[in-house]
Amino acid sequence: MFTDSVELTVSSGKGGQGCVAFRREKFVLNGGPNGGDGGKGGDIYFKCDNNTHTLSHFQRKMHIKADGGKPGEGSNCSGKSGSKKVIIVPPGTQIIDQETGDILFDMTTDGQIEKFLEGGKGGLGNTHFKSPTNQRPTYAQPGEKGETRAIKLDLKLIADIGLVGFPNVGKSTLISTVSNARPEIANYEFTTLTPKLGQVNIGDYESFVMADIPGIIGGAHEGKGLGIQFLRHIERTKILLYMVDLGNYRDLKEQIEVLKDEIASFSEILGESKFAIALTRSDVIAPEELNTLVNDFIEMLGLKVTYDNEFNFDSNIPFYIQESASDELGFDRTKPYLIAPISSATHKNIDALKHALFNLVQTDR
Numbered sequence: 570m571f572t573d574s575v576e577l578t579v580s581s582g583k584g585g586q587g588c589v590a591f592r593r594e595k596f597v598l599n600g601g602p603n604g605g606d607g608g609k610g611g612d613i614y615f616k617c618d619n620n621t622h623t624l625s626h627f628q629r630k631m632h633i634k635a636d637g638g639k640p641g642e643g644s645n646c647s648g649k650s651g652s653k654k655v656i657i658v659p660p661g662t663q664i665i666d667q668e669t670g671d672i673l674f675d676m677t678t679d680g681q682i683e684k685f686l687e688g689g690k691g692g693l694g695n696t697h698f699k700s701p702t703n704q705r706p707t708y709a710q711p712g713e714k715g716e717t718r719a720i721k722l723d724l725k726l727i728a729d730i731g732l733v734g735f736p737n738v739g740k741s742t743l744i745s746t747v748s749n750a751r752p753e754i755a756n757y758e759f760t761t762l763t764p765k766l767g768q769v770n771i772g773d774y775e776s777f778v779m780a781d782i783p784g785i786i787g788g789a790h791e792g793k794g795l796g797i798q799f800l801r802h803i804e805r806t807k808i809l810l811y812m813v814d815l816g817n818y819r820d821l822k823e824q825i826e827v828l829k830d831e832i833a834s835f836s837e838i839l840g841e842s843k844f845a846i847a848l849t850r851s852d853v854i855a856p857e858e859l860n861t862l863v864n865d866f867i868e869m870l871g872l873k874v875t876y877d878n879e880f881n882f883d884s885n886i887p888f889y890i891q892e893s894a895s896d897e898l899g900f901d902r903t904k905p906y907l908i909a910p911i912s913s914a915t916h917k918n919i920d921a922l923k924h925a926l927f928n929l930v931q932t933d934r
Contacts, residue, residue, distance in 0.1 A: 573724040581610055588642055606641045615664060660679060728806050748768055880921040
């Protein structure tokens with residue numbers, strides 16, 4: 570089960586009790602105190618691990634505790650320190666203080682380790698309290714208590730490309746076609762109930778990560794539909810691929826305007842992200858009608874059809890690529906990088922789309 574938010578109580582270990590002991594040895598008179606110190610309590614750490622993708626393993630762990638330190642022993646033997654507790658979280662996890670709402674750590678890099686809570690100090694044994702006036706101390710220190718914090722773990726998936734579209738426009742089909750992700754695919758709305766990540770390989774040594782989130786409907790930023798629960802998963806995504814369905818009962822202009830309004834209403838930063846537009850299900854439209862639809866859509870956005878075809882898009886179908894996307898002038902975020910009709914079913918323009926998106930990802934990197 571996919572879980573992206575959990576609340577936990579976390580406690581570091583208590584320090585061990587100091588020991589009260591006296592040296593007792595044949596032929597040694599007045600051996601004196603020799604109680605050892607208690608061990609230090611275990612610390613709490615957070616570690617980011619790429620092999621973890623959800624917070625579901627925390628569902629039944631309401632209170633996570635580190636081990637306490639062992640008590641000291643005679644002959645000045647110190648107690649063993651408590652083992653540290655390392656809490657494994659997936660990349661993109663934020664550790665948030667429940668009381669203040671402050672973000673304590675943002676775990677974004679594989680292998681990142683952060684110390685969260687310090688274990689309690691071990692108590693001193695009675696050997697520390699001997700003096701000329703007190704040669705037989707009969708007391709030792711108790712160990713210090715560990716720290717306890719109430720926290721919330723929030724997971725925001727990290728991806729290069731985030732897919733945005735109405736329900737059942739082909740997002741899951743596209744990500745299953747171009748990547749190693751295998752989401753459920755069916756011919757009804759809201760098939761996708763949880764976000765999915767997929768790695769898109771470009772050749773043998775290059776790749777990028779694509780995220781598929783549940784479909785967005787009008788009013789999603791106000792809580793309608795499923796999209797609002799997962800829109801935060803594309804907050805870390807710097808590039809959005811809007812998927813507009815050529816076969817939908819909504820016209821193309823309405824689809825892109827509603828989607829962009831919902832994204833901008835949810836987050837101003839996301840609303841200003843780099844973006845591209847894929848016109849899906851081009852295989853269900855007759856070629857003449859397809860050309861007219863794509864031409865009209867590109868012109869409606871105030872753009873011109875592209876003729877310079879560096880990514881091998883089908884030259885029989887109109888498309889658009891922003892010319893200044895990779896030059897020194899930079900990227901015009903008010904315009905899409907790309908507008909191209911695709912078909913995941915027939916693989917029409919799929920390879921060209923992959924390479925064009927990878928080029929866009931490289932400009933961002």
